Each structure stands twice: as structure tokens, then as C-alpha cells.
Amino acid sequence: SKEEVETNTSQPxxxxxxxxxxxxxxxxxxxxxxxxxxxxxxxxLMDLSKYIKKSCGVGGSVKNQTILIQGNQREKILKLLSERxxxxxxxxx
Numbered sequence: 001s002k003e004e005v006e007t008n009t010s011q012p013x014x015x016x017x018x019x020x021x022x023x024x025x026x027x028x029x030x031x032x033x034x035x036x037x038x039x040x041x042x043x044x045l046m047d048l049s050k051y052i053k054k055s056c057g058v059g060g061s062v063k064n065q066t067i068l069i070q071g072n073q074r075e076k077i078l079k080l081l082s083e084r085x086x087x088x089x090x091x092x093x
Contacts, residue, residue, distance in 0.1 A: 014085035
């Protein structure tokens with residue numbers, strides 16, 4: 001197979017990435033939406049996290065290459081990530 005031409009950064013293109021959305025139930029009836037599977041440097045991860053938080057109007061954080069977003073934001077995040085070209089799968093109930 002012929003080698004794909006890489007851009008001058010080593011970051012995989014969004015369409016080469018498969019992100020997964022999980023819901024995590026926390027004590028006190030709280031729910032967190034988790035975005036897993038992102039490949040890229042910390043800055044890109046932080047930027048993506050910031051973008052999602054701003055778009056959803058909620059808080060969140062980044063831990064161990066996963067993005068944590070407050071509340072059940074799966075539908076919204078699915079749409080946001082798809083619009084940016086990521087492949088997104090929803091996992092779990």
C-alpha cells in the first residue's frame with residue numbers, strides 16, 4: 001500500500017481518529033460525559049476540551065488523555081465532534 005502523505009505535524013487527522021463517548025454516573029445523581037480515544041498532544045486535547053465545554057456551556061476537565069464533561073452531553077458532543085471530522089462512537093447505555 002502506498003504511504004499516505006503526512007502533513008508536517010505528526011498529529012493524526014480527525015477522520016483517522018475514533019473517539020468514544022461514555023456516560024459515567026457519579027454519586028449524588030451526577031453524570032459525566034467522557035470522551036476517550038483522542039490521539040494528539042496535550043494542547044490539542046485542551047483546545048478540544050475547551051471547545052466542547054464552551055459549546056455545551058458546562059464545565060469539565062482533562063485527565064489521562066480523556067475529556068470529562070459535566071452532565072449528559074453525549075448528543076451535543078457527538079454532533080460537535082462529527083462536525084469537526086472525527087469518527088465518534090457512543091458506548092454504553
